[in-house]
Amino acid sequence: MNYQELIRQIALNDERIIVMTAENRAVLRELPPVLGERFIDVGIAEQTMIGAAAGLALRGRIPICHALAPFLIYRAYEFVRTDVGIAHLPVKLSSWIAGFLSEANGPTHQAIEDVALMRAIPGMTVFCPADEADMLAMLPAIWASPDPAYVRLIVRKTDYTHAPFEIGKAEVIREGSDITLLVYGLLFEEARQTVPLLEQEGLSVGLINMRSLKPVDEEAIVRAAKTSKRLVTIEDHLLTGGLYSIVAEVLLKHGLSAEVQPLALEERWFHPALLSDVLAHEGFTAEQLARRITLPGWV
Amino acid sequence: MTTDSLSFSPASHADLAQLALRVREHILRMSTDGGCFTGASLSCADLFVFLYTRFLRIGPDRLSDPERDYLLLSKGHDVPALYATLAELGWIPVERLKNHLKTNDFIYWHPNRHLPGVEFHSGSLGHLPAVGVGIALDIKLRCGQNRVVVVTGDGELDEGSVWEALLVASAYRLDNLVIVVDRNHFQANLPTEELIPLEPLAPKFEAFGCAVERISGHDFAQMEVTFSRLPFQTGKPSVIIADTIRGKGVPSIEARADRWFCNFTHEEVEALLGELRGEAQAHLTSETLTVR
Numbered sequence: 119m120n121y122q123e124l125i126r127q128i129a130l131n132d133e134r135i136i137v138m139t140a141e142n143r144a145v146l147r148e149l150p151p152v153l154g155e156r157f158i159d160v161g162i163a164e165q166t167m168i169g170a171a172a173g174l175a176l177r178g179r180i181p182i183c184h185a186l187a188p189f190l191i192y193r194a195y196e197f198v199r200t201d202v203g204i205a206h207l208p209v210k211l212s213s214w215i216a217g218f219l220s221e222a223n224g225p226t227h228q229a230i231e232d233v234a235l236m237r238a239i240p241g242m243t244v245f246c247p248a249d250e251a252d253m254l255a256m257l258p259a260i261w262a263s264p265d266p267a268y269v270r271l272i273v274r275k276t277d278y279t280h281a282p283f284e285i286g287k288a289e290v291i292r293e294g295s296d297i298t299l300l301v302y303g304l305l306f307e308e309a310r311q312t313v314p315l316l317e318q319e320g321l322s323v324g325l326i327n328m329r330s331l332k333p334v335d336e337e338a339i340v341r342a343a344k345t346s347k348r349l350v351t352i353e354d355h356l357l358t359g360g361l362y363s364i365v366a367e368v369l370l371k372h373g374l375s376a377e378v379q380p381l382a383l384e385e386r387w388f389h390p391a392l393l394s395d396v397l398a399h400e401g402f403t404a405e406q407l408a409r410r411i412t413l414p415g416w417v
Numbered sequence: 418m419t420t421d422s423l424s425f426s427p428a429s430h431a432d433l434a435q436l437a438l439r440v441r442e443h444i445l446r447m448s449t450d451g452g453c454f455t456g457a458s459l460s461c462a463d464l465f466v467f468l469y470t471r472f473l474r475i476g477p478d479r480l481s482d483p484e485r486d487y488l489l490l491s492k493g494h495d496v497p498a499l500y501a502t503l504a505e506l507g508w509i510p511v512e513r514l515k516n517h518l519k520t521n522d523f524i525y526w527h528p529n530r531h532l533p534g535v536e537f538h539s540g541s542l543g544h545l546p547a548v549g550v551g552i553a554l555d556i557k558l559r560c561g562q563n564r565v566v567v568v569t570g571d572g573e574l575d576e577g578s579v580w581e582a583l584l585v586a587s588a589y590r591l592d593n594l595v596i597v598v599d600r601n602h603f604q605a606n607l608p609t610e611e612l613i614p615l616e617p618l619a620p621k622f623e624a625f626g627c628a629v630e631r632i633s634g635h636d637f638a639q640m641e642v643t644f645s646r647l648p649f650q651t652g653k654p655s656v657i658i659a660d661t662i663r664g665k666g667v668p669s670i671e672a673r674a675d676r677w678f679c680n681f682t683h684e685e686v687e688a689l690l691g692e693l694r695g696e697a698q699a700h701l702t703s704e705t706l707t708v709r
Contacts, residue, residue, distance in 0.1 A: 155558055161588070163581045166547040170585070173551020176537065177483070181551075197578075200541050201548060205530070 121145045121273060124254055125182065126152050128261065135261070136174055139184040140164045142214055145273065146184060164194040171209045172201035180208050180261060187213035187220070187229030187270070195235060202266045203239040209266050211236075216246075216270040217303055217354030218388065218396050225387040234359020236268040237332040243267045243285070244332040248306030249276040252329060256283040276307050280327070288335035294324035297411065298346040300339070300361060302328040305352050308397065311404035312411070319412055328361055339368045343376040350379045350411055354402070357382040381410060430637040436505055437466045438693065441666045443501035443514055445681075445689050451518040452680025453526060454494040456670060460601035460634070460661040461495050461568065465502040467640045468566060468597075477508040480533055486563050489549050492570035492599060493527040493539030500524060503534045543576025545569070546596065550586050553594040564647065566595045572604025575613050580625060583654065587626025592648035596627070596656045599634060601663035605677055622656040634659030669698050679703070 122145055129135040130152070137149055138158045150157045160167045164185050171181035183190065190213050191198070202209045213229060220227040237244045243265045247253035250273050260267045263285060281289050288300075297316060301309040306327050316323045324346055326338055342349055351362040362380040369376055381402070389399050397403050401410060440462045448455040469475075473486045490499055497517075504511045509532060516522030523529035527540030539545050549567040556563050573579065586594050600618070602608055609615050619629045628649035632639040640659075649655045662671050667689050670676035681689065681703050688699030 158554065158589075160585045163585055165578045166550060166581045166585045169544055169547020169578070169582065170551030170554060172537075173548040173553075174555050175551075176548070177552055177555035179555060196541060197544065197547070201537075201544055204538055 119254055120250070121253070121271065122147070122149050124257060125149060128258065129153055129156065132180070134178060134180045136171075136179045136181045137184070138167050138171055138181050140167045140189065142185045144214055145271065164189045165197045168194040168197035168209070169201050172197075172205060172207050175202075175207035175209050176205075180210065182210040182212055182261065184212045184214060186227060187216035187232055188227055190214075191229055191232045191235055191268075198236075198242075199239050203242060206241045207266060208264050210261055211266075211268045212271050213268065214271055218393060218400075218402070219272070219304060220390075221393050221396060222390045224390045228387050230355050230383055230387065231359065232268070232270070233331055233353075233355050233361070234363070237359070237364075239266075241265060242332065243330075245330055246270040246302035247272055247329055248280070248301075248303060248327050249274050249278065251275070251278070252280045252283075252289075252306075252327070255280055256329060259283055259285055270303055272304055274304055274307070278307070278310065283329065286330050286333035286335060288338040289327035289329055290338055291325040291327060292323070293342075294322040294346055296321040296323065296346065297348050297350055298324035298326060298342040299350050299352060300326050300328050300342070300365060301352040302331060302361060303354060305354055305402060308402055308404050308407060309352050312407040315404060315408035316411060319408075321412075331361065331364060334364055334368065336368050336372070339365055340372050340374065343369055343374050348377040348379060350381060352381045352402070352407065354388075355382055357384045379411065381407065430641075433463075433466055433470060433637045436470065437463050438666075439505050440466060440498060440501040441693055442690055443504065443511075444497045445667070445686055445693065447497045447501075447514065447517045448679045448689075449681050449683055449686045452678060453497045453517070454677065455497075455679035456603070456663040456673070456676050457492065457495040457570065457599070457601065458498040459665045459667060459670075460663045461492075461599040461659075462498045462501070462665070463635045463637065464568065464597060464599060464640070464659055464661070465498050467637055467644070469502050469506055471641065472644045473566065474563065477533055483559075484561060484563055487536050487549070487552055487565045489536055489539070489545040489552075489565065489567045490528055491539055491545035491567050492542065492573050495570075495599070496526070496528045499528065499534070500532065503532070508534045542570065542573040543578035546579050546582035546586075549594055549596075550582050550589070550591060553586070553591040554589060556593055557589070557591065561593075564593050564595060566597055568597045568599060570604075571598055571600045571602065571609050571615060571618075574598070574615055574618075575604070583622070583625040583627060586654040590652040591654050592650070592652055594654040595647055596622075596654065598656065598658045599661055600658050601661045602672070603663045603674060603677070607674055618658055619656075622658075626653060627656045628653040629656045629658065631658040631660065634661035635665060667692050667699075669701055
């Protein structure tokens with residue numbers, strides 16, 4: 119099973135599904151002959167794709183829209199907000215190469231504000247699966263929901279077997295009394311490798327896959343804050359408006375004070391390179407994460 | 418031409434003119450106590466009266482009928498003309514227009530879908546050509562016969578998204594899509610030709626793969642002939658450039674750059690209503706050019 123296999127299965131059983139793309143076919147190559155006229159490529163015209171998706175949704179369709187994350191989100195943002203958001207239409211946004219996944223493309227292609235911008239839209243839901251299996255487990259529920267949705271696509275494979283998905287629920291991998299790592303997207307795998315490294319330092323470590331960022335699992339965050347001495351948020355996103363902000367909002371709402379260490383991009387774009395080099399350069403490999411978490415002053 | 422589901426079917430162009438007069442009266446009555454975009458509403462009043470009585474296969478009794486035609490108001494700031502037309506045709510009670518700008522209703526400076534007949538909200542220019550493309554695509558997918566009319570302004574054509582949508586409409590051969598340009602020759606503060614010239618306009622649309630006709634947006638006979646010929650060409654989106662006069666019907670605000678958004682005193686509204694009926698020209702002292 120992969121992304122387009124999933125679409126094929128769902129679309130063939132549900133004629134409401136329309137697959138749209140602004141000429142981003144990376145994960146859609148086999149779909150045109152399968153879907154026929156229900157595959158709509160508008161060319162490099164993200165605004166028109168989103169506006170047209172709203173029109174299709176008004177007619178009862180469920181459009182799944184594809185484009186590179188920065189163009190889907192930033193070029194077309196006002197169309198997402200105004201046409202999809204205000205009307206609360208079931209338009210599903212599938213973003214390609216969000217966060218560190220843009221690798222060597224450079225800042226023009228870096229969607230590291232996407233979570234902040236998408237969750238700011240009333241009624242928009244936001245999901246960041248950890249790997250391909252996680253994504254495939256999540257998408258059927260996301261597409262079946264009547265809400266507009268933004269999903270950071272990921273096709274990286276890991277050997278982790280995820281728990282079943284429920285919108286608004288985090289996947290609590292493990293609990294720990296010293297530190298709980300909260301993470302989403304591709305950095306889940308790095309965080310998972312970080313856990314044994316921290317345990318070698320004698321720390322009790324929890325790990326939560328924050329796959330549903332909006333709605334967010336407040337209970338999981340509150341529980342981690344109460345049972346763990348420190349929360350660490352890990353994200354390939356700007357510090358502003360992402361998971362760190364979400365955790366801060368939840369803690370404030372519940373009248374809780376907690377030590378929270380953010381590992382994110384602070385007021386800058388990341389250095390473009392191949393993914394493994396980006397991770398190493400920006401300090402997000404498992405070893406580097408462990409080192410940053412155990413830095414004097416943070417222990 | 419089908420008018421079977423219309424609640425009001427004027428027999429003659431004289432009837433249409435009478436209806437348009439009443440629509441313009443409503444627009445002027447909404448031009449006080451906070452005001453509205455009077456000039457742009459007056460320019461497209463005749464177009465709305467024609468479309469809703471003579472062209473669109475639509476009515477308050479078939480709002481959810483998937484076979485109905487669609488009118489999408491992309492230049493949302495002229496919504497007083499739409500609401501006045503819908504009120505005159507019985508879609509909403511005329512009394513409801515008195516809720517203009519009140520918190521007990523949804524009648525404000527741009528369209529809201531709570532009002533029956535408003536297919537989609539607008540206000541941000543350059544959006545509804547794309548939304549219209551989506552609706553037209555779905556109609557094609559379902560082999561439907563309904564038409565999608567998108568009314569745009571002329572200043573709105575500055576927005577690149579209009580042209581992006583036309584490229585896509587042409588590529589998908591959406592001949593069920595009709596763009597009607599309310600060519601009142603003004604954008605907000607200036608004549609279009611003084612700021613961002615649009616002429617020659619028809620060749621621009623033709624270059625984007627559309628079939629284009631240019632008419633007077635105040636001449637019901639021309640509208641009748643032109644709209645009856647849609648689509649102008651099989652496989653191409655149609656564009657009707659309707660030349661109009663901003664502020665049409667009220668000489669003291671006609672074609673004036675400084676009468677875009679108007680908030681008149683009650684006395685001025687009464688005088689303008691008289692002017693609309695052919696009485697003496699009103700003496701206006703209200704502040705001009707209130708930019709919203």
